[in-house]
Amino acid sequence: MTDIAEAPSAPALDEVIIRFAGDSGDGMQLTGDRFTNASAMFGNDLATLPEYPAEIRAPAGTMAGVSAFQVHISDHDITTPGDAADVLVAMNPAALKSDLHTLVPGGTLIVNRDTFEERNLAKAGYDHNPLDDEDLAGYSLIQVPMTSLTKEACAEFGVKPRDADRSKNFFALGLLSWMYSRPIEPTMDWIESKFAGKDLIIAANRAAFNAGHAYGETAELGSQRVIVKAAPLAPGTYTNINGNTALSWGLVAASQLSGLPLYLGSYPITPATDILHELSKHKAFGVTTFQAEDEIAAIGAAIGASYGGSLGVTTTSGPGVALKGEAMGLAISLELPLIVVDIQRGGPSTGLPTKTEAADLLMAMYGRHGESPMPIVAARTPSDCFDMAIEAARIALVHQTPVMFLSDGYLANGSEPWRLPEVDGLPTIEVRYATEFNMVDEDGNGTFWPFLRGEDGNRPIALPGTPELMHRLGGIEKEDGSGNVSYDPDNHEHMVHLRNDRIAAIPVPEAELEEGSEGDADLLVVGWGSTWGAIAGAARRVRVAGGRVDHVHLTHLNPLPANLGDLLRSYQRVLVPELNLGQLVRILRAEYLVDAQPLSKVKGQPFTAGEIQFAITEALDGPAGHKEGVTA
C-alpha cells in the first residue's frame, strides 16, 4: 500500500473542506466519520457538520433521503466546518442535485457514475443526465464507476454483488484517503474491530477501500493528490470528540468530582438520545440510566433520585423540555439539584428533529409558570460540553437548584480534536448535607427546619435515611425556614423574591473578550452557544481585512456575568448573531438598555463564518446604533 510517507511530493494545502453526500443507505455518516478520525490521528485541526434526514430510511435515491457529512481539515487552528465545500463526493444523482450548491465554483466534484442511470435520475427529478451538462463544466468533474469497481474488487472474496454494493462507501473513503494522503491504518484497524467475527464484511470493506485507494494511484488522478499538514496544536493527548459524548463524559466526571452517583432519567428524542446510549455504557462508574415511559417520568425520576442523594440528570430536546416544564417548577420549589439538558433542534412542534437551531433560550429563561428562575449554561464547542457539564453540576449541587444546559444539534453531532484535561486537575464539587437539628421548637426540643438557610441563601439538604431529620417537602408554597405549607400573602412575596434573588446571586465568571479582541473596537459581537466557531472565524477574517471587531461569548446566560452591562455599554455597536429570531438580543436590550442588534438564521444549519463576516462588515460600514436587524 502507498502510505503518506511515500507521497512527499504531493503539493500542500493549508486546509480543505470535503463533503460526502449520498443516500441515507449509502453510509455517508460513517464514511465522513472515518475520514475525520484518520485526519484527527494525522494531526489536523478539524470541524465537522453531519447532516442527515429525520427519516430512518427515506425512499432510496430521492432528494429527501440525502445524507451528508462535511468535514473541514487544516494545518492551522479552525473553528467551523467551513462555508462551502472544496470537494463534493456525490454518490447518486439526488446527492448531486441537493448538494451541488454547497460546492465552491471550480471545486472538485467526484460522482459515482454507476448511479447516474434512468431510475435514479428520475427519482432525483432529472429528465436527463446532468453529467453531460454544460453546467458542470465549471467544476473539476471526476466520474468514477464506484459500484462496479467495488463489486469487481469484492468478487474474489466470494462476496455476492448485492452485498458488495454496501461497501461502495469504503471505495469512496479509499479514494479520498489517497487524494488527501490520509493514513490508512486507523481505517483498517477500525474495520477489523467494528466487524470482528464477520470475516466476509471485513474482506469486502477492505477490498473496497483498497480499490478506491488504488484507483487514485492508477487512474491518472495523480495531479489531484495533495497533503494537508498537521496543525500546530498545543502539546498533549488528543481525541476527536463530539458534543454529546463530551457532555456524557462531563456528567460522569461531575459524578466522580462530587462523589454522588449519576442518575439519568431520559426518553429517546433526537438529537439527545446519544447521551442516553453513551451513559448506559458506563455502569462501571455506578451510572444508573433509566429509559422512562415519557419525558415527564424521566425528569420525575431524576428528581426522585436527586432527592435520594444522586446527581439527577434528565436529557432531552426542545419538545421534551416543554413537557418537563411543570416538573422543573417542582424542582425549583423543592430547591433540589437537577440538570436538565436541552439539545436544541428546529421547532416549533416536531420541527426539524435532525437539524440545529438555538431557539429555546427564552423557553429556558421563562418557559415555566409563575416566577421560576433557573440557572442556564450553554456550551460553545463540542469539547466545551465536557466542561460545561461539570459547571452545570457544580451550580446545581452547590446551590441546590435545577440547571438548564443548552447545547444544540450542531454541537451534539459535530466533532473536533480535544486536548484531554488532566483528571487530577479537575476541581472537586463540595456538597453539604444536613445531619443534625438546626432549630429548637417551642418546647425547647431540637428540630429540623428544611428551609433554614446559611448566609449564602442555600439550604443543606437532609437526605432520607438521616435519623431524626424527617421532614416533608412539597410544591405548595412553603414558609421560609420551617418549610410548612403557607398561603400567607407576605410569605409568598418573600419566597418569590428569595427564589429570584438566590439564583441571581449565583457567582458566575466575568465575561471576557475572546482572543484577538482589542477592547475598544468599533463593534462588539455577542454570541452564545454553538455560534462561537462561526463568530470567531468571521472576526478573524474581518481583522485580517483591517476591520476592528471584538467578540464576547456567553457561557452563563442566567445569571449573566456581572460585568456584562458595562462591557456592552462601552461599545458603539453591538451585534448578536443567533440561530433564532433574536432571543439573547431581547434579553440584553431589556436588561441593559443597549441598542444591540440581532443577526438571525433559522435554516436548520449553523452560521457560516462568511455570513457573520458579511454582517460584521455591513455593521462596521453603517452608522452607529439604530440599525435594522439583519437576516443572514
Add this chain to the structure above:
Amino acid sequence: MTDLLNPATDVDDGPVPETSRADWTSDQEVRWCPGCGDYSILTALQLLMPELGVRREKTVFISGIGCAARFPYYMNTYGVHTIHGRAPAVATGLAMARPDLDVWVIGGDGDMLSIGGNHLIHALRRNINLNVLLFNNQIYGLTKGQFSPTSQKGKVTKSSPVGLVARPFNPISVALGAEATFVARTHDMDRHHMQDTFRRAHEHEGAAFVEVLQNCNVFNDGVFASITKKDVREDMLIDLQHGKPILFGSEKQYGVARRPEGVVIVDVAEVGIEYVLVHDETIRNPSTAFSLSRLAKTPATPTPIGVFRAIDRGEFASSVSAQIREVQAQVGQGDLGDLLRSQPTWEV
C-alpha cells in the same frame, strides 16, 4: 451505588427502635373535610407502621396532587408532595437510587388513573419496590366535584350535568392488565382489613398496588355504602382468602365459580362446595384474577376485596443495580482518565 452516598444514610446499626403511633404522626394539622374517609386510612397506617419493624427515617411517602396526596404531610417520615400524577415517577427514581428506603406512593383516582395513568401502569409493569395506595372515591374532590376516570357511567357531576357518557376504569383490572405482581383491594370502613392488606403490600418484593375504596362525604357521599356499610358487608363484600373457597353471605351460602365466560356468583347449596373456586393468589396467569376483578360491575353488587394476586417476579431496582455491580465486578470501578482515552487518541 449506595457506597457513594452520604454516610448518614447508611446508619442501620442495632435493632429498629420501638415506636408508637405518636412517633409516626407529624405536627401538621390534618386538613381533610370532617368525616372524610381519608382519616380512617391515615389512622390505620399510623397505627400499623410501628408494627412493621421499619425506621421512620428510612420511610418515604410520595404523593401527587389531590385530597389523598396531602397524606405525606401527616406522617412523621420523609415525604414529598409532588405534582399531579407524577408521584409514581418520582418514587421510581428514589427507589432506584435508594433501595434501602421503604417508599410509599399515595394518590387518588384522578391523580393515578387519569393524569398519571401512564406512570402507574409502567411502575407496575417494571415491578419496582413501591407500596402504591390508590384512594378511590370515584370523584375529583380537591377541584370540587368533577367526574373521575372511575366514576360510573351516567354519573351526574358538575362537569357531567346530564350524566357521564364514558365507562369507568376498574383500578384492579388496570393493575392486573399491567401485570402488577401484587394487587389488592380494601376499604376505609374496616381498619383491620386495611392494615392486613397494607402489611401484605409492604412485605411484597416489587410494586404492590392497593385500591382503597374511600368515601368522599362532600362530593360523592355514600358511593360505596351499599357494599361497605357494616350491616351489608357480609352479603356484599367477598373476602378473598388464599387457599380457601371463595364464599360470602351471612351463612357463607354464596360462592364464586369459574365458568368458561368468567367467574360467576353461585348458590353453594345448588352447585355444591366442590364447584366453588378456591382462591389462589399465586397463579402466574392473571386471567382468573382479572375475571374476579370484573365480577362487580358497579359498587352495588357483591365485590371482591383482599389480595387478588401476589406473585414473585424480579424486582426492578435491584435488578438494575445488580447489572451495575456485575459490570463493576467484571471490569472494576470506572477510571475517568481511562474513559477519556477510550476513543482513539494521538499525541502532539
